[in-house]
Amino acid sequence: MIGRLNHVAIVAPDLAGAARRYRDVLGAEVSAPVPLPEHGVTVVFVNLPNSKIELLTPLGAESPIAGFLARNPGGGVHHLCYEVDDLIAARDRLIASGVRVLGDGEPKTGAHGLPVLFLHPKDFNGSLIELEQARPGEVD
């Protein structure tokens, strides 16, 4: 069911500093900061040959990562995102297996403009999982 590891999201209290460290010290290809006000985050994409790191910092008063940063003031890994080729079928299989899908169970549009769902971290060893509908033809 799950396909590629699309990205690992890391919350950074100092986004510019985190981006500089990935670029200048780890030598990675790093994007400019991209504000996503509808998602309450600003993101820097770290492009690796096989996957991505997304460095996130809160944007606006209602940021969904504000609570995480309050609990983890130094930042930390926020979630892993796996691609699936049929998000609705995946959701139904997960629910039937007793996994808790967050929210009302209806996909939202994620930061890449694709439908996403989040799974309860307590059902996956404390790690928050995002499932993203893969673009057609991109699942391998």
Add this chain to the structure above:
Amino acid sequence: MIGRLNHVAIVAPDLAGAARRYRDVLGAEVSAPVPLPEHGVTVVFVNLPNSKIELLTPLGAESPIAGFLARNPGGGVHHLCYEVDDLIAARDRLIASGVRVLGDGEPKTGAHGLPVLFLHPKDFNGSLIELEQARPGEVD
């Protein structure tokens, strides 16, 4: 400098249950448990098309992840592993940039039989980073 995201390591208090959930619910290809007594862990490899998840649980009394599990009884993301084509050059560049390399700074042999180093999580937004010497010809 950094190349592929080799793996994301997740500590699981119940390794068999975590492996079953990745296999049966997420539909991933999952290895049998591999005891690595010299590393103090038992690992299950979750093979994704572009990277790996390594589910870890402590093995033996001196496990290096026992403290993590005591602090995070439900488990959690333990580290990210990036491949580098020259681990010594990477280390020297990191130290010159003020990044703290854990231990005595000399590479150890990691779980894949390759030299590895770990970087202080406080220098990377609370995320522990492992650098692994890539196998020759495998860096892209």
